[in-house]
Amino acid sequence: MKKYTYTILVAGAAGLSLAYQLVHSKLRDQPILIIDREEKNRNDRTWCFWSERVEPFSSIFYRSWEKIGFIQERWQKVIPLGRYRYNMIRGIDFYQEVRQVLNARLNVDHRTGHAGYGYQRICAGGCRW
Secondary structure, eight states: OOOOSEEEEOOSHHHHHHHHHHHTSTTTTSOEEEEESSOOOSOOOEEEEEESSOOTTGGGOSEEESEEEEEOSSOEEEEEOTTOEEEEEEHHHHHHHHHHHHHTOTTEEEEEEEEETTEEEEOTTOBOO
16 A cells, blocks of 8 residues: 555645645655546636735736726726736636646545544546646
8 A cells, every 4th residue: 555645635726726735845745646636637627825925826826906996886997016916816717737747646645435433435546637
């Protein structure tokens, strides 16, 4: 039975970000298992956030705003954000980007199924994204 140094339950934004950061750190060669109940292959959400610097996922920003506008019937105001940006990443773009990076690593395995209190039901033989 293969042993893993890190097991990540749920391959959402936090879990996949953790796996992505691990393979880009000094821990990059440690065995990692990711378990999720389903494969991430649809655009099921978006993430928006503020930043003031280049982010690791800047290449997949779906939108990025440099100014904000307030509009009423007889009044409007547009304010530049200066060094800040408001960014949006689509879920499917994030999943595909991270999947590409993780699939290139032989030490990262992905399983779909259920992992719970002492009970595991995962696909036989392993799953690759």
